[in-house]
Amino acid sequence: MKISLTKGKSEGPTKLNAFDNALLDADIGNVNLIPVSSMLPPNTEVIPMPELKPGEMTNCVLSRQYSDNPGDEIAAVIAYAQADEMGCVIETSGINKSVKDLEEEAKFMAEYMIEKRELEILDYKAVIQTHTVIDKACVVAALIYHNPIRH
Amino acid sequence: MKISLTKGKSEGPTKLNAFDNALLDADIGNVNLIPVSSMLPPNTEVIPMPELKPGEMTNCVLSRQYSDNPGDEIAAVIAYAQADEMGCVIETSGINKSVKDLEEEAKFMAEYMIEKRELEILDYKAVIQTHTVIDKACVVAALIYHNPIRH
Amino acid sequence: MKISLTKGKSEGPTKLNAFDNALLDADIGNVNLIPVSSMLPPNTEVIPMPELKPGEMTNCVLSRQYSDNPGDEIAAVIAYAQADEMGCVIETSGINKSVKDLEEEAKFMAEYMIEKRELEILDYKAVIQTHTVIDKACVVAALIYHNPIRH
Numbered sequence: 001m002k003i004s005l006t007k008g009k010s011e012g013p014t015k016l017n018a019f020d021n022a023l024l025d026a027d028i029g030n031v032n033l034i035p036v037s038s039m040l041p042p043n044t045e046v047i048p049m050p051e052l053k054p055g056e057m058t059n060c061v062l063s064r065q066y067s068d069n070p071g072d073e074i075a076a077v078i079a080y081a082q083a084d085e086m087g088c089v090i091e092t093s094g095i096n097k098s099v100k101d102l103e104e105e106a107k108f109m110a111e112y113m114i115e116k117r118e119l120e121i122l123d124y125k126a127v128i129q130t131h132t133v134i135d136k137a138c139v140v141a142a143l144i145y146h147n148p149i150r151h
Numbered sequence: 152m153k154i155s156l157t158k159g160k161s162e163g164p165t166k167l168n169a170f171d172n173a174l175l176d177a178d179i180g181n182v183n184l185i186p187v188s189s190m191l192p193p194n195t196e197v198i199p200m201p202e203l204k205p206g207e208m209t210n211c212v213l214s215r216q217y218s219d220n221p222g223d224e225i226a227a228v229i230a231y232a233q234a235d236e237m238g239c240v241i242e243t244s245g246i247n248k249s250v251k252d253l254e255e256e257a258k259f260m261a262e263y264m265i266e267k268r269e270l271e272i273l274d275y276k277a278v279i280q281t282h283t284v285i286d287k288a289c290v291v292a293a294l295i296y297h298n299p300i301r302h
Numbered sequence: 303m304k305i306s307l308t309k310g311k312s313e314g315p316t317k318l319n320a321f322d323n324a325l326l327d328a329d330i331g332n333v334n335l336i337p338v339s340s341m342l343p344p345n346t347e348v349i350p351m352p353e354l355k356p357g358e359m360t361n362c363v364l365s366r367q368y369s370d371n372p373g374d375e376i377a378a379v380i381a382y383a384q385a386d387e388m389g390c391v392i393e394t395s396g397i398n399k400s401v402k403d404l405e406e407e408a409k410f411m412a413e414y415m416i417e418k419r420e421l422e423i424l425d426y427k428a429v430i431q432t433h434t435v436i437d438k439a440c441v442v443a444a445l446i447y448h449n450p451i452r453h
Contacts, residue, residue, distance in 0.1 A: 001357065012263075013259075013263060014256075014259075014260055014263075016241070016243075016260055017260055017263050017264065017267075020239075020264055020267070021267065023188075024267065024268070029190075029268075030190050030237055030268070031190055032187040032188055032189065032190050032210070032296075032299070033187065033188040034185060034186075034187050034188075034210075034336065035336075036334040036335065036336050036359060037325075037334055037335040037336075038334065039331075039332050039333055039334050039356060039357050040356070040357050041355065041356050041357030041358070042356065042357075044357075053192065053300065054190060054191075054192050054193065054236060054237035055152065055190050055191050055192030055193075055195075055237060055238070055300060056192070056300050056301070057187060057210060057296075057299050057300065057301045059334070059336075059359060085356060086332055086356035086357055087357070088322075090318070092318075105316075108315075108316075109316055109318050109319055112314075112315060112316075112319050113319065113322055116319075116322070116323060116326065117326070117331075117332070145334075145359075148334070148359050149355065149357060149358050149359060150358070150359045163414075164410075164414060165407075165410075165411055165414075167392070167394075167411050168411055168414050168415065168418075171390075171415055171418070172418065174339075175418065175419070180341075180419075181341050181388055181419070182341055183338040183339055183340065183341050183361070183447075183450070184338065184339040185336065185337075185338050185339075185361075204343065204451065205341060205342075205343050205344065205387060205388035206303065206341050206342050206343030206344075206346075206388060206389070206451060207343070207451050207452070208338060208361060208447075208450050208451065208452045
């Protein structure tokens with residue numbers, strides 16, 4: 001299966017519009033996102049974010065954080081840890097948390113999930129989007145599943 | 152792609168049952184609803200709500216509002232704005248908000264989303280379901296995706 | 303359509319990991335869960351939980367309860383009521399609620415849903431997972447849809 005990582009941030013006049021703007025900034029604003037919980041098949045290939053067709057149903061793991069408190073530091077993190085037999089996707093987010101703490105938190109959760117399955121991490125990557133709120137703002141970070149395997 | 156708009160309202164003995172009853176009132180009570188975020192492909196056709204097969208997986212954007220406070224005015228709004236290249240779906244809901252305010256809020260968000268994409272609205276429609284709570288009640292308004300385009 | 307019922311419980315170092323561990327305990331930790339609302343087609347067959355392929359997209363109704371308050375009794379319930387023309391799935395959960403109360407609550411909601419549709423229950427089953435929290439813990443109970451009917 002192919003996947004892509006992406007992220008975006010934006011201010012907006014309403015909570016919904018700030019979110020929509022952040023999705024546009026992440027190049028996933030024109031599709032129908034269907035959130036899924038967070039596992040990868042073996043042999044996952046990470047590709048650059050392709051252009052998606054408007055209105056497509058698109059499976060993803062989405063991390064988001066919104067705040068309308070000016071000055072807040074908001075952050076959204078998405079990470080994956082790929083092992084031989086499968087991979088795990090981790091999302092976390094926060095307000096006024098340090099980037100270092102969020103990155104360590106994601107790494108810890110990923111390592112724990114892979115160890116719990118008695119596997120070893122072959123590839124790990126985390127993407128973090130931060131923003132200092134001016135008025136109403138949203139950050140997103142997402143892992144997009146291309147050609148998902150349906151059960 | 153074909154879509155339908157629908158709405159429903161109901162009282163019920165529990166929160167889950169009031170919700171289920173409202174879905175039945177909206178003719179979407181017998182399917183498996185999978186919520187998606189909110190974009191339409193080009194050339195979307197709006198059709199009257201067809202009869203859906205029990206247990207079908209059905210993509211939708213769903214607006215809902217529940218209250219167990221007798222006398223509350225609850226409302227759920229679903230709206231779409233179709234442009235040439237794509238369309239946007241908006242959901243909002245509220246307790247004791249005026250219908251006019253909710254309709255204006257939906258319109259504002261739709262117009263903003265379409266302008267942000269540098270498009271023009273060719274077709275706009277909003278559906279609102281209101282209800283005055285007697286005991287425990289739920290209202291729903293939904294946009295149903297028929298034959299969705301999968302990524 | 304074929305379905306399976308499953309349940310699991312676990313402690314974990316974080317909320318996400320306790321949840322992931324509980325999903326592993328329920329044999330659904332290696333797939334991508336897509337939550338759906340809660341109806342069954344006619345002629346549903348209940349099968350033992352098969353081994354799922356890592357990373358598969360898997361439709362489910364999921365009941366979950368988390369607590370980080372040591373001593374809490376947490377419980378997750380999933381139930382289904384199958385009638386001739388369709389079936390209903392019920393989820394409920396709680397902290398420090400009696401098993402008897404939760405089971406009666408699920409039964410009541412199921413019976414009400416089936417009666418509302420003017421049908422009769424041919425088959426009813428509830429699965430409950432309980433756990434006494436040591437540090438951070440999660441319980442899950444789920445109904446898994448195999449070969450779902452897409453709209």
